[in-house]
Amino acid sequence: MSENGHGVKFWPGNIVVAEAAVAAGCNFFAGYPITPSSEIAHQMSLLLPRGGGHFVQMEDELGAMGAVIGASLAGAKALTATSGPGMSLKLENLGFGYMVEAPCVVVNVMRGGPSTGLPTHPSQSDLMQARWGTHGDHPTIALAPAFHQEIFLETIRAFNLAEQFRMPVILLIDEVLGHLSEGVVPPERDAYEIVERAHDSGEPDKFLPYDVTAGDIPPFRPYFDGATWHTTGLNHDETGFPTTDAKHIQQDMYRHYRKVLGNRDVIDKVEYYMADDAEIGIVSFGSTARAAMAAVKQAREQGVKVGLLRPVTVWPFPKDQVYEFGRDKKYLIVPEFNLGQMVYEVERAVHFDRPIKRVNKVGGVPIYPSEILAAIEEVA
């Protein structure tokens, strides 16, 4: 890892994730080797024991997800990282994490798929998987930074949101971001906030693991903290024990949704680029948004009024922001490095009322600015 003056680190995105995780207070990592995410595990295995944290390479992806949730319930700030096929494997235990409300962060360094696909090439085709991959109803928080500095800050934010809302948070990057080296200035410790999960401080023997009388997020108490408590992947009540009471279950599942949808002011994040007077709007995320920014700049030089909205929080999808951005646009363009996923959300956000041009690509070669520029010129 080279350093070129004034605290600037020249790091691949995967290393940025690991360094930022440690900066966010992560003290546990469990993973399984998979390209193109493995460097996150490499770096965590190097960093964690130095600070008294623990790293383990598990025997499979499900095991890694299980160990992360176990550590979290024992009080750790836990991370796992994987890529497409590994994410598919993790999904069952990820659902368990939502059900028991275990804070943790799961990184998916996206590659081509389905199946083994393109291990060493990027894609953005796991966007919908992040939202709907595990079975059952649940809300999702997923963040998709596009620049290395942003990867650093969003990794910290992923941990903070996980802690604040007691749930797994997904960080989506892709092979381009994971392997590309770029300058990063790790912020000083006092320049960012570290959020800890709300801790139950009542009598240990009166502890109810899912007590939501004071709000939608039950105060947490790690294992071995004076109480003896139970939880399960079965639908459960405030005691953590299974229930089949339909009314309770429905209320509780809505509570899970409220945790996220009722706190969009903290969770939502979008960035705009040359959007103020734009007549043509582009909605794009992650590494593809970088190509879109280049295309916007070039089009602007030709006098075309085009601007970009870039969701950084991709789930929950920033539908209101996209509506505001998109409703008066002559045309919307949605470039994404897949065969069309985010475009469905954009269509819904603008009430199917705007013409939308898709720019899609698969096969491992990212979308070029020229391809997005061509789309702009077509609709301009």
Add this chain to the structure above:
Amino acid sequence: MSVDYMPYVREEKLPHMWCPGCGIGVVMKSMIKAFEDLEWEPEDTAVISGIGCTSRLPGYMKVNTLHTTHGRAISFATGIKMHRSDKHVVVISGDGDASAIGGNHLIHAARRNIDLTVIVNNNHIYGMTGGQYSPTTPLGAKASTAPYGNLEPAFDLVKLLIGAGATFVARGHVGNGRQLASFIRKAFAHKGFSFVEVVSNCHTQFGRRNKMADPMNMVNWISDRAVSQKKWENMSAADQEKHFPVGVMFEDTEQAEYCERYEKLIAKLREEQPA
């Protein structure tokens, strides 16, 4: 000495959901005896399970308990133990849960020699899901998915775990609760990965299909075949076929435990590079 079970039981959760006469009760009783004997405080102890009849056991135990996904209990337990290696972590599992869907975690936790105790209630069948054959269903036995008799040879879990590197391996059975409790106690006290197979009865799903619908019939079928390891070794091959050995089958107290190795590494790095 009489044992006070109640400090470890969630009384309010009783009656339990198991069939009358199910072997799981003997396992639970043996575990509590060992907890009490070793003076493990409930709040310093965690019992983790997967899915199945056996995996409902933690719900009745007044310790820290986690009922996880099918086959994955050991992985959750690994995370808990690594983060809090000063605490006691036990996994309770059925034969299908531990050795079919969870087989990978079982062998790797053993290889790692992490200080967990895994107890497998081996009743030779998937009880909860309706009597399908498991990796430990005897060859020829009937199951809901083996109506003509099981065509697959069974795992010998003890051999499997010794082969995988477990540093304590024992086998007991539900026909001898006192002996079982002593094996479980030894397993709990062992520093490193310990494994106890409990040959157990599911008369409802296994017994009913194999002419042992009454729990005592199935328990007797188990007890009659259980012999000490020494006795078993002196048997003819034909006799061995009809029996199984019980006892502490393997013990290695020399090998360093995984979390201890890790804590040593942390201490060494701290020394080299103080924070």
